[in-house]
Amino acid sequence: MLNFLGTGSAFNTELGNNSAFVKKETSLILIDCGGTVFHRLQQLKLLEVIKNLYIIITHMHPDHVGSLGDVIFYNHYILKNKVNLIYPNKEHMEQFLLSIGVRGEMYRLISGAEIEVEDEQFRKFSIEYGPVSHTDTIEAYSFMLQLEGKIIYYSGDSNNISLQVLNKLEQGEIDSFYQDTCGLDYEANPHLSFNTLKQLIGKPYREKVYCMHLDQHLQKEEILKEGFNIAEVYK
Ligand SMILES: [Zn+2]
Numbered sequence: 764m765l766n767f768l769g770t771g772s773a774f775n776t777e778l779g780n781n782s783a784f785v786k787k788e789t790s791l792i793l794i795d796c797g798g799t800v801f802h803r804l805q806q807l808k809l810l811e812v813i814k815n816l817y818i819i820i821t822h823m824h825p826d827h828v829g830s831l832g833d834v835i836f837y838n839h840y841i842l843k844n845k846v847n848l849i850y851p852n853k854e855h856m857e858q859f860l861l862s863i864g865v866r867g868e869m870y871r872l873i874s875g876a877e878i879e880v881e882d883e884q885f886r887k888f889s890i891e892y893g894p895v896s897h898t899d900t901i902e903a904y905s906f907m908l909q910l911e912g913k914i915i916y917y918s919g920d921s922n923n924i925s926l927q928v929l930n931k932l933e934q935g936e937i938d939s940f941y942q943d944t945c946g947l948d949y950e951a952n953p954h955l956s957f958n959t960l961k962q963l964i965g966k967p968y969r970e971k972v973y974c975m976h977l978d979q980h981l982q983k984e985e986i987l988k989e990g991f992n993i994a995e996v997y998k
């Protein structure tokens with residue numbers, strides 16, 4: 764369902780910063796915009812034909828917003844396009860953008876916990892954010908994206924999965940489930956270890972689960988052997 768520009772954790776430069784997209788004709792939904800994302804968008808020439816660009820942000824770590832300013836500037840100055848930015852906390856996003864020189868008129872910020880968008884290509888789509896535990900220094904969110912009749916769960920960076928979300932998966936209410944997964948397993952881990960993922964999600968539900976934000980300590984074969992999928996970088 765989602766295409767990925769990168770699937771790596773912050774230091775896994777080989778896979779690029781974790782970021783996903785869905786494109787339909789002249790509309791593009793982008794999820795997160797880390798340091799390597801603008802370069803990837805340019806490599807794939809994804810922005811040129813886009814009239815409506817939506818960027819959903821999960822949190823403010825550099826591997827999720829590092830090139831957000833570049834993407835907004837490029838749209839503003841070169842493509843003459845206003846980016847639609849989606850983030851729950853209006854004030855934090857405005858402060859961040861202001862501090863890197865992005866002025867308010869260069870983007871349209873859609874904020875709140877529940878967001879509905881009307882787009883000419885995708886028609887109606889909605890995003891429902893939920894807070895997740897990641898680090899104790901900044902806020903972080905997961906979200907449920909309802910798009911073209913499908914429900915997608917996207918964990919953002921999170922070291923846990925809420926019971927509510929697990930129930931939805933088990934009741935068949937989620938079509939695709941994207942989870943931040945890492946090989947390392949230690950106390951106060953900001954990401955979800957593969958060991959915990961295996962404990963939380965039983966075998967019958969794993970075919971809908973895609974591991975993403977991968978570190979260097981997790982082997983692809985191990986993920987697949989356990990019945991999970993791996994988010995693949997779009998070529
Ligand atoms: Zn993070």
Ligand SMILES: [Zn+2]
Pocket residue numbers: 772773781824826827920976
């Ligand atoms: Zn991250």
